[in-house]
Amino acid sequence: MWIIIILIILLISLAAAAFLWLRPATGERAEIWVDGELVRSVDLSKIQEPERFTVETDRGVNVILAEPGRIRVESADCPDKVCVDAGWLSDSAAPIVCLPHRLVIRLSGDASLDTEVG
Amino acid sequence: MGVRRLARDAVLTAVALTVFVVELQIPELVPIPGVKLGLANIVTLVTLFTLGPWDALAVLMARILLGALFAGNVMALLYSLTGGLLAFAVMTLMRKILTNRQIWVASVFAAMAHNVGQIGAAILVAGTPELLVYLPVLLVSGIVTGLFTGLAGQYAAGWLGKNLRKTDGK
Numbered sequence: 190m191w192i193i194i195i196l197i198i199l200l201i202s203l204a205a206a207a208f209l210w211l212r213p214a215t216g217e218r219a220e221i222w223v224d225g226e227l228v229r230s231v232d233l234s235k236i237q238e239p240e241r242f243t244v245e246t247d248r249g250v251n252v253i254l255a256e257p258g259r260i261r262v263e264s265a266d267c268p269d270k271v272c273v274d275a276g277w278l279s280d281s282a283a284p285i286v287c288l289p290h291r292l293v294i295r296l297s298g299d300a301s302l303d304t305e306v307g
Numbered sequence: 308m309g310v311r312r313l314a315r316d317a318v319l320t321a322v323a324l325t326v327f328v329v330e331l332q333i334p335e336l337v338p339i340p341g342v343k344l345g346l347a348n349i350v351t352l353v354t355l356f357t358l359g360p361w362d363a364l365a366v367l368m369a370r371i372l373l374g375a376l377f378a379g380n381v382m383a384l385l386y387s388l389t390g391g392l393l394a395f396a397v398m399t400l401m402r403k404i405l406t407n408r409q410i411w412v413a414s415v416f417a418a419m420a421h422n423v424g425q426i427g428a429a430i431l432v433a434g435t436p437e438l439l440v441y442l443p444v445l446l447v448s449g450i451v452t453g454l455f456t457g458l459a460g461q462y463a464a465g466w467l468g469k470n471l472r473k474t475d476g477k
Contacts, residue, residue: 195450198446201443202444202450203447205442206447209443222435222437268379269335269380274335283440284437284438284440286435286437288383289380291432293433
């Protein structure tokens with residue numbers, strides 16, 4: 190009986206994971222959030238040259254590299270480096286997360302808004 | 308707490324910490340925060356199913372607190388504490404309805420509870436609901452790793468149970 194319950198949960202999770210991760214992202218605009226606040230927004234479709242910038246908080250530093258159509262965390266001084274290992278974000282609905290620094294990079298819809306906050 | 312019990316739980320904590328630190332040396336297989344084997348949970352399982360919830364809770368808390376210090380990652384303490392306690396609650400409740408041949412079931416559900424607690428804490432603390440997309444992936448990994456550590460814990464409990472209980476002096 191337990192095996193069946195566990196298998197059902199496994200199948201639902203697999204389906205949800207496949208749906209969430211394989212679903213193409215809706216936009217070309219990369220948003221960088223720190224602590225639940227939008228700190229920077231880059232339109233990846235308008236970038237010509239690779240653009241490197243630093244997001245610094247009192248928790249640490251993330252160096253972010255934006256290229257035409259894609260963005261990644263190039264280096265960070267967080268302990269686990271999960272954000273760096275995540276690699277390029279180009280068309281996935283799954284965001285890049287640096288939990289120790291509370292930083293999230295995600296793709297978002299409306300590409301016409303090209304703002305730079307902070 | 309009697310001296311026998313104190314010494315026994317200290318040894319179990321030492322074993323759990325050793326396993327925990329050894330696991331830290333294994334490189335991350337997938338770049339998703341929260342995916343790990345959780346080998347130290349084997350010790351929690353064995354303690355819970357052979358000695359009961361209070362000893363298991365003591366060993367678990369000592370391991371989480373000292374483990375965060377050893378790993379030098381005190382910031383992750385909140386997540387592992389939330390996940391660990393939720394997993395412990397699930398294991399303790401399930402112990403009442405499971406036989407000694409079903410310890411692995413408790414481990415699978417505990418692993419899932421751990422992932423839910425961990426991600427819930429992360430979402431609340433970091434204010435990042437985006438993390439929710441990781442939940443299905445974490446649940447899949449939790450089922451797989453929970454099954455593995457659960458079977459390991461089940462066999463370990465079978466072999467160690469009698470001798471561990473003897474340390475109660477009864």
